[in-house]
Amino acid sequence: MCGIVGYLGKRNAYPILIKGLHRLEYRGYDSAGVALINEEGQLSVYKAKGKVSELESFCADKDTRGNIGIAHTRWATHGEPNTVNAHPHYSESERLAIIHNGIIENYAVLKAGLQQEGYTFKSETDTEVLVQLIEYTQLNRHVELKTAVQLALQQVVGAYAIAILDKDHPDTLIAARKGSPLVVGIGEGEYFIASDATPIVEYTDQVIYIDDEEVVKLCTKDGCTKDEGIEIATINNVAKTPEIKRLELSLSQLEKGGYPHFMLKEIFEQPRTLTDSMRGRVNVRQDNIALSGFIDNKERFLNAKRIIITACGTSWHAGLIAMYAIEEFAQIPVEVEYSSEFRYRKPVINKDDVVIAISQSGETADTLAAIQLAKSKGAFIFSICNVVGASIPRVSDSGCYTHVGPEIGVASTKAFTAQVTALTMLALCIGREKGTMSEDKYLSIVRELGQIPDKIERVLEQNARISDFSKTFTYAQNFIYLGRGYNYPVALEGALKLKEISYIHAEGYPAAEMKHGPIALISQEMPVVVVAPHCGTYEKVVSNIQEIKARKGKVIAVVTEGDEIVSKIADYVIEVPQTEESLSPLLTVIPLQLLAYHIAVVKGCDVDQPRNLAKSVTVE
Helix, strand or coil: CCCEEEECCCCCCHHHHHHHHHCCHCCCCEEEEEECCCCCCCCCEEEEECHHHHHHHHHHCCCCCCCCCEEEEECCCCCCCCCCCCCEEECCCEEEEEEEEEEEECHHHHHHHHHCCCCCCCCCCHHHHHHHHHHHHHHHHHHHHHHHHHHHHHCCEEEEEEEEECCCCCCEEEEEEEEEECEEECCCCCEEEEECCCCCCCCCCCEEEECCCCCEEEEECCCCCCCCCCEEECCCCEEHHHCCCEECHHHHHHHHCCCCCHHHHHCCCCCHHHHHCCCCECCCCCCEECHHHHHCHHHHCCCCEEEEEECHHHHHHHHHHHHHHHHHCCCCCCEEEHHHHHCCCCCCCCCCCEEEEEEECCCCCHHHHHHHHHCCCCCEEEEEEECCCCHHHHHHHHHECCCCCCCCCCCCCHHHHHHHHHHHHHHHHHHHHHCCCCHHHHHHHHHHHHHHHHHHHHHCCCCHHHHHHHHCCCCCCCCEECHHHHHHHHHHHHHHHHHHHHHHHHEEEEHHHHCHHHHHHCCCCEEEEEEEECCCHHHHHHHHHHHHCCCCEEEEEEECCCCCCCCHCCCCCEEEECCCCCCCHHHHHHHHHHHHHHHHHHHHCCCCCCCCCCCCCCCC
């Protein structure tokens, strides 16, 4: 969850590090810090609780010179959010400084051993234990820093992405990872490290994605070429050849583009991002879908006795929609699992199972662990991810990238609709190849899929009206969201969006389940959002709305254009164009994204960086 940035080269490191931390703010954090080595060999650490701007204010009168540095945004795990627990952390001698993303699970045992050796600790963090262990190893084994890092990490249980400075070697930066992402950028006579590519894109498009249990040494000694300045080896000292990739990311994608928040920008980008997701996959005649990840592994899908979808949060909601589509089109049983539960409950996994992992970042710790478990049992792993080169697609057997560009807002919007689109395309491919859906039905849905971006544009035209009536609901302490069939997961997603960014408690339910408990909550003070497009269960949902109105509940309804029944009984109505039932979530979710956004804005909430949340959950 935390953000890591590092620089080694000829430029002043501090401005690059601060700008990088700002780029990583979307990941979620509660404190920030920076470590620099100046020309005189002095290693300085500056830290502040709160936003990166607080760190900048603290550093305003400090010595921020130096051509090498590391910086960090912390999301508290061990130890409360404060300046002492913020990263970077010094070693005992203050010769080393470290930043760390992850959790060292056996830190207490390691700490007790170091205390017996006379080491003292200033913070409550597991990270300080790690830097002390590295220094202890280096001094007692009489080895260089890279070797000390390798030896120390052999004793560590947990996840980490780390970067370390040594004031005695101001031309060297050491980094390592296991379970938390880390990327190295290569410039002319300079190197960058970061948790993801967003801080790097401004300076280079040449990157190396570090693999688990790899340690990288970056060096700019005189006479070193840029290739000679990179050494990568495992923690067991097996040398690795760096594989340089070209970064496909533009600086303009990281700017707000005139919108007040990244979230609103990303909501309005969805017509374009879904077009990008389908480009090269849905042909120009809109009568065929070609997914290379399916074509190359067709037999695994056609012979699957079961499909297991594993994901967290919003991605789990996308998986629920995929369950409806795969079972309808392909007639294969589907189970949708929370990754955090699946990985721990001794699941029964067979060699003829297909496991689909969904993760925007491709770094979600629980989902990564879940597919590693499934892979060890012989299952075929197919991933749906957005970030090229991330951990989950790299360990999967095959997969599909969503290609929506960076999603900066913590509350996922365009990633969700792209995931649903990719999963729908996969369901259609399986169903057609198996012969479990008619050709007419296949063609109808494929052609309609091509029309979805234009139909989303029509929904977005209602933004101003949604903004106006959203002001009415800032008083609410609770919301209920209802939907049926394909739109039950949309109700869950709408409730999650409202909780995430407005801090209003909200729950999603299948509409028919309202009578089994939640109806007791209905009153004038309880707004109810009902997703009610004109699909197979429309009449049933109408009955549910009448039950709510009979108890004086306030209803916000999402309906199909031209609706004549719900429109007369709901208090507020948002229309979406007619579409295939299986594609309706791509339209009905848009008003719910806008509703949550506008309520949060009126309440004065930090929409892009909601409290306590991180964009990518890379620790358990």
